[in-house]
Amino acid sequence: MSVEIELAGEGGGLATEEMVLNMGPQHPSTHGVLRFIVTADGEVMRRAVPDIGYLHRSIEKIAEKVGWHGFMPYTDRVDYVAAMTANQGWAMCAERLGGIEVPKRGEYCRVIAAELGRACSHLLGFGAMGMDIGAITPFTHALREREMINDLLEELCGARLTFNYLRIGGVAWDLPPGYEEKVLRFLDRFELAVDEMGELLSDNRIWVERLAGVAPVPPAMAMAYGLAGPNLRASGVNYDCRKAHPYSVYNDFEFDVPVGTGEKGELGDCYDRYICRLREIRQSSRIVRQAIEKIPDGPVIAKVPRNFKPRAGDCHVVLESARGEMDWYCASDGTEYPYRVHIKTGSFTAMSIMEALSPGLMIADLVAVIASFDIVAPEVDR
Amino acid sequence: MDARAIHKLLANEFGDGVGNFVEQPTEPHIEVDATAIAKVCSYLKENGDLNFEHLSNLTATDYLEENRIRIIYHLHSYKHARWLTLKVAVDRENPHVATLENVYPVANWLEREAYDLVGVNFDGHSDLRRILMPDDWVGHPLRKDFQEPSHYHGISTVRESMLTINRN
Numbered sequence: 001m002s003v004e005i006e007l008a009g010e011g012g013g014l015a016t017e018e019m020v021l022n023m024g025p026q027h028p029s030t031h032g033v034l035r036f037i038v039t040a041d042g043e044v045m046r047r048a049v050p051d052i053g054y055l056h057r058s059i060e061k062i063a064e065k066v067g068w069h070g071f072m073p074y075t076d077r078v079d080y081v082a083a084m085t086a087n088q089g090w091a092m093c094a095e096r097l098g099g100i101e102v103p104k105r106g107e108y109c110r111v112i113a114a115e116l117g118r119a120c121s122h123l124l125g126f127g128a129m130g131m132d133i134g135a136i137t138p139f140t141h142a143l144r145e146r147e148m149i150n151d152l153l154e155e156l157c158g159a160r161l162t163f164n165y166l167r168i169g170g171v172a173w174d175l176p177p178g179y180e181e182k183v184l185r186f187l188d189r190f191e192l193a194v195d196e197m198g199e200l201l202s203d204n205r206i207w208v209e210r211l212a213g214v215a216p217v218p219p220a221m222a223m224a225y226g227l228a229g230p231n232l233r234a235s236g237v238n239y240d241c242r243k244a245h246p247y248s249v250y251n252d253f254e255f256d257v258p259v260g261t262g263e264k265g266e267l268g269d270c271y272d273r274y275i276c277r278l279r280e281i282r283q284s285s286r287i288v289r290q291a292i293e294k295i296p297d298g299p300v301i302a303k304v305p306r307n308f309k310p311r312a313g314d315c316h317v318v319l320e321s322a323r324g325e326m327d328w329y330c331a332s333d334g335t336e337y338p339y340r341v342h343i344k345t346g347s348f349t350a351m352s353i354m355e356a357l358s359p360g361l362m363i364a365d366l367v368a369v370i371a372s373f374d375i376v377a378p379e380v381d382r
Numbered sequence: 383m384d385a386r387a388i389h390k391l392l393a394n395e396f397g398d399g400v401g402n403f404v405e406q407p408t409e410p411h412i413e414v415d416a417t418a419i420a421k422v423c424s425y426l427k428e429n430g431d432l433n434f435e436h437l438s439n440l441t442a443t444d445y446l447e448e449n450r451i452r453i454i455y456h457l458h459s460y461k462h463a464r465w466l467t468l469k470v471a472v473d474r475e476n477p478h479v480a481t482l483e484n485v486y487p488v489a490n491w492l493e494r495e496a497y498d499l500v501g502v503n504f505d506g507h508s509d510l511r512r513i514l515m516p517d518d519w520v521g522h523p524l525r526k527d528f529q530e531p532s533h534y535h536g537i538s539t540v541r542e543s544m545l546t547i548n549r550n
Binding site: 052053056058060061096097223224225226237239244245313314315316318325327329331339340342344348349351352356381382 | 492
């Protein structure tokens with residue numbers, strides 16, 4: 001896990017001495033326990049080597065010990081900022097292996113919960129981004145709205161962060177009475193608030209100068225390093241799992257996929273990553289509105305045996321989490337315990353690009369870059 | 383082009399390097415030889431009609447009873463919105479496979495993870511170190527015969543269940 005750095009001893013001309021800085025694992029702006037070993041020449045980085053694993057909780061190993069139903073609450077901890085989609089990944093794995101069809105209403109409940117969760121995660125993402133680069137106010141605005149979404153999700157499933165709302169075959173509870181109107185009332189106000197946040201930041205000169213043109217990722221590089229979700233789309237690659245491989249009931253909804261254009265600086269820079277996230281919040285809200293309008297009656301969960309044993313075999317499930325494409329690989333040997341589970345997350349690939357991206361950046365920009373990728377440490381380490 | 387047609391194409395191109403097409407309901411896949419995987423992936427990426435420009439996932443599974451480890455590659459094409467699964471089976475005692483780092487840079491970390499947790503050696507990898515577990519960890523935790531050590535640096539790895547602790 002530790003990284004050894006060789007001190008280069010070039011001393012020609014007036015060159016200053018290279019300096020090795022340790023950033024993290026305990027650092028206020030690393031979004032969890034992340035560590036970078038930065039080799040810098042003055043304020044300019046020669047390279048930043050990420051060192052991960054501090055939050056490794058062996059979730060994949062736990063899966064092999066707790067059984068199919070029992071693993072659901074652990075999936076919340078894979079990405080606790082957007083836990084609904086992590087729940088959904090696991091449910092989809094088990095359903096595909098077990099050949100279970102989720103009732104339509106159950107799928108709609110999942111979409112409503114997942115899209116509210118996505119908005120929640122993006123709010124925290126850009127609120128924390130503001131704080132990382134020195135603006136405290138956006139954080140308070142974003143968190144105010146996030147609290148209200150947390151209230152809504154709490155009403156749905158009793159938890160505010162690690163929801164454990166989904167079950168294999170559907171969702172744990174139906175929408176509470178009057179929930180639809182409550183969500184719509186919230187969205188009416190929320191959309192205005194998101195616009196206001198956008199107005200506060202998007203054309204703010206300090207904000208733009210701090211982000212535009214910083215650490216641009218060209219589309220080819222984004223694909224090569226497997227960047228996912230808003231980070232990939234910011235680089236101009238129009239790919240969203242919900243559109244390209246519609247799962248659940250995403251085919252029923254109309255929504256746009258915001259793509260980066262380099263509008264303030266270069267294509268795929270920090271600003272593009274910020275603006276894609278902000279615009280995605282509006283799209284999530286659009287999906288929730290349609291889901292509430294179209295939600296059918298019926299049961300929310302299929303009949304799944306308590307002693308669930310899917311057939312032997314393996315499957316690969318991909319879904320769009322708040323931090324992008326989340327790949328689940330699951331192998332079953334036909335017993336009541338999964339044989340192998342592997343989760344590849346958007347934060348993992350975003351961390352892996354940091355070393356290639358860092359040469360020539362200012363040390364202070366490293367913080368902006370981490371924030372713009374919306375890296376969540378537990379999702380890197382699992 | 384479906385997976386079966388791609389298999390035919392690969393079999394023509396690489397001969398013995400490509401094994402069978404396994405028709406499995408939840409995960410149809412192509413078996414590839416450990417020595418050929420980098421060339422096969424490079425072909426799948428560069429070939430104009432295939433465009434598998436994205437290595438979406440790379441992982442390994444230990445099959446103790448078969449005495450094998452399977453390395454599973456999920457390739458994706460953004461252009462055609464298409465998935466392809468490749469599997470490489472290697473010997474459990476001495477698992478070696480060629481690295482994909484030069485084809486897909488993202489493989490660097492994914493292979494480090496497979497090395498760390500399952501103990502697969504990726505030949506030609508530039509920096510094959512542990513990534514999630516501590517450097518001085520012994521063994522590969524996702525091997526099926528992994529024995530959890532009782533202590534790590536003098537710290538016990540077991541704790542009495544909170545439900546059975548005597549509360550006197």
